[in-house]
Amino acid sequence: xxxxxxxxxxxxxxxxxxxxxxxxxxxxxxxxxxxxxxxxxxxxxxxxxxxxxxxxxxxxxxxxxxxxxxxxxxxxxxxxxxxxxxxxxxxxxxxxxxxxxxxxxxxxxxxxxxxxxxxxxxxxxxxxxxxxxxxxxxxxxxxxxxxxxxxxxxxxxxxxxxxxxxxxxxxxxxxxxxxxxxxxxxxxxxxxxxxxxxxxxxxxxxxxxxxxxxxxxxxxxxxxxxxxxxxxxxxxxxxxxxxxxxxxxxxxxxxxxxxxxxxxxxxxxxxxxxxxxxxxxxxxxxxxxxxxxxxxxxxxxxxxxx
Amino acid sequence: xxxxxxxxxxxxxxxxxxxxxxxxxxxxxxxxxxxxxxxxxxxxxxxxxxxxxxxxxxxxxxxxxxxxxxxxxxxxxxxxxxxxxxxxxxxxxxxxxxxxxxxxxxxxxxxxxxxxxxxxxxxxxxxxxxxxxxxxxxxxxxxxxxxxxxxxxxxxxxxxxxxxxxxxxxxxxxxxxxxxxxxxxxxxxxxxxxxxxxxxxxxxxxxxxxxxxxxxxxxxxxxxxxxxxxxxxxxxxxxxxxxxxxxxxxxxxxxxxxxxxxxxxxxxxxxxxxxxxxxxxxxxxxxxxxxxxxxxxxxxxxxxxx
Numbered sequence: 219x220x221x222x223x224x225x226x227x228x229x230x231x232x233x234x235x236x237x238x239x240x241x242x243x244x245x246x247x248x249x250x251x252x253x254x255x256x257x258x259x260x261x262x263x264x265x266x267x268x269x270x271x272x273x274x275x276x277x278x279x280x281x282x283x284x285x286x287x288x289x290x291x292x293x294x295x296x297x298x299x300x301x302x303x304x305x306x307x308x309x310x311x312x313x314x315x316x317x318x319x320x321x322x323x324x325x326x327x328x329x330x331x332x333x334x335x336x337x338x339x340x341x342x343x344x345x346x347x348x349x350x351x352x353x354x355x356x357x358x359x360x361x362x363x364x365x366x367x368x369x370x371x372x373x374x375x376x377x378x379x380x381x382x383x384x385x386x387x388x389x390x391x392x393x394x395x396x397x398x399x400x401x402x403x404x405x406x407x408x409x410x411x412x413x414x415x416x417x418x419x420x421x422x423x424x425x426x427x428x429x430x431x432x433x434x435x436x437x438x439x440x441x442x443x444x445x446x447x448x449x450x451x452x453x454x455x456x457x458x459x460x461x462x463x464x465x466x467x468x469x470x471x472x473x474x475x476x477x478x479x480x481x482x483x484x485x486x487x488x489x490x491x492x493x494x495x496x497x498x499x500x501x502x503x504x505x506x507x508x509x510x511x512x513x514x515x516x517x518x519x520x521x522x523x524x
Numbered sequence: 525x526x527x528x529x530x531x532x533x534x535x536x537x538x539x540x541x542x543x544x545x546x547x548x549x550x551x552x553x554x555x556x557x558x559x560x561x562x563x564x565x566x567x568x569x570x571x572x573x574x575x576x577x578x579x580x581x582x583x584x585x586x587x588x589x590x591x592x593x594x595x596x597x598x599x600x601x602x603x604x605x606x607x608x609x610x611x612x613x614x615x616x617x618x619x620x621x622x623x624x625x626x627x628x629x630x631x632x633x634x635x636x637x638x639x640x641x642x643x644x645x646x647x648x649x650x651x652x653x654x655x656x657x658x659x660x661x662x663x664x665x666x667x668x669x670x671x672x673x674x675x676x677x678x679x680x681x682x683x684x685x686x687x688x689x690x691x692x693x694x695x696x697x698x699x700x701x702x703x704x705x706x707x708x709x710x711x712x713x714x715x716x717x718x719x720x721x722x723x724x725x726x727x728x729x730x731x732x733x734x735x736x737x738x739x740x741x742x743x744x745x746x747x748x749x750x751x752x753x754x755x756x757x758x759x760x761x762x763x764x765x766x767x768x769x770x771x772x773x774x775x776x777x778x779x780x781x782x783x784x785x786x787x788x789x790x791x792x793x794x795x796x797x798x799x800x801x802x803x804x805x806x807x808x809x810x811x812x813x814x815x816x817x818x819x820x821x822x823x824x825x826x827x828x829x830x
Binding site: 289310311312313314316317320377378399400401402403406415424427502505506507508509511512513514515516 | 595616617618619620622623626683684705706707708709710712721730733808811812813814815817818819820821822
């Protein structure tokens with residue numbers, strides 16, 4: 219068993235990480251670090267530095283804080299010789315992700331920049347199904363109600379908080395996993411609430427390496443039914459990855475899949491990376507987001523109040 | 525001699541590329557492509573496709589168009605087996621630069637993503653001087669009058685045109701050459717004219733891999749004296765790279781340098797790359813710009829009219 223520390227006891231840690239760690243055959247939670255929360259049965263420290271200093275047996279840490287503060291924590295943990303599991307996105311900027319890759323190499327530890335949606339049950343079956351097909355077009359619709367999924371999470375609206383790209387990057391993480399080669403951004407439109415520094419809606423036009431077009435629509439103002447769908451038109455019919463990758467339809471017919479297991483699958487992967495002394499850092503989803511901010515046409519829409 | 529085609533007969537092509545090609549011992553200009561301009565003594569084509577179709581002997585092309593249209597041209601030239609020299613920046617987005625790297629590999633041709641300021645006379649002497657020193661802080665001041673240097677260049681204000689980062693990226697290209705390891709962006713402020721999609725001023729806070737701070741100030745509203753300065757404080761005194769890298773001072777004393785020769789040096793480098801069957805593509809300056817757009821705090825200032 220690998221002794222694990224967890225940093226940042228927010229919503230994602232409680233909803234996903236703690237249950238997945240409890241089920242894991244590879245990891246034992248030995249300590250947490252959080253400004254003001256505790257987890258049952260393990261020592262709690264006010265911050266990562268205190269945890270690292272006192273818990274010499276902790277071999278790996280999982281970082282669940284907002285992206286704006288994760289870089290310094292990852293650097294400190296790796297400098298102390300610990301393996302690091304980063305929640306998504308792997309950084310606030312691309313340059314800090316690159317810096318972490320170099321730091322992991324110097325420290326000789328495993329760095330896992332996770333993209334949980336890539337571990338959704340439908341993704342690998344979809345990837346296999348697509349491998350032999352000619353892809354003619356892709357549409358992505360990622361529309362949810364920010365008030366439901368990110369209540370009061372102010373950091374998400376700050377510079378570096380990504381706004382609607384915080385969920386949208388999940389779609390991009392699946393897209394970049396499904397297809398080989400670089401997917402490039404061609405055009406983008408970003409809508410900012412008049413009182414916010416992060417977009418509430420976005421439209422992207424991308425192309426697969428062979429020229430196939432990809433259209434994506436992200437919107438955080440969706441009430442009622444929520445949509446996390448990727449539709450891929452091929453010479454053998456349409457494939458639909460729905461529910462954020464957890465449901466798969468071919469020509470409208472539901473495909474049998476294993477149960478939902480994104481986070482348990484990620485911990486299995488992290489254990490395998492440590493055993494193989496490898497890292498897994500793919501910044502391409504964040505690169506597409508940075509590209510959208512770089513060339514996107516900005517417009518302003520009504521103010522958003524939580 | 526390598527037969528060369530040039531695409532995009534704008535200001536940079538006439539001011540820099542044509543004179544450098546005329547002096548080159550490695551390249552002969554054989555054709556140009558331009559919507560409405562011609563060069564003396566060589567065939568002119570309305571576009572790159574016509575040039576590629578009719579000029580089978582052209583082994584390499586230099587692309588001097590605005591960045592928004594360069595990707596398709598580079599792809600077409602490489603698919604036709606020609607080596608490519610890209611003006612800076614190497615693309616409108618990071619993902620399209622990555623796509624070009626893959627395409628160059630498939631085609632087995634040389635791709636040179638040029639950063640002309642890296643070839644300024646003071647840069648390599650500065651790099652050598654810094655190699656043995658402890659660096660304590662870096663400040664960059666890149667302030668020029670956009671009306672003087674980019675008169676009527678509307679593309680520079682469009683999404684993807686970079687605004688004040690069009691000159692500022694030259695400073696970043698020098699910075700990333702001078703120092704080893706990844707330089708990461710920590711904070712940025714971008715000022716947009718109320719009527720434009722690109723910033724007219726920016727402040728960046730960066731850090732070198734070892735933690736040394738870098739402060740950069742870019743401004744396009746500088747009248748009178750223009751400033752393109754990088755000051756590096758070390759344990760052995762201050763080094764100043766001035767005039768965009770073409771003057772070098774150590775503790776205030778001017779250092780002897782060879783004459784200005786950015787573009788001739790770049791053509792020498794391009795010829796060497798072709799001979800060695802290598803590419804040279806470093807997207808790190810553009811990555812810092814994309815990071816600044818990604819996490820930068822945006823504010824608005826008075827409208828800009830050319």
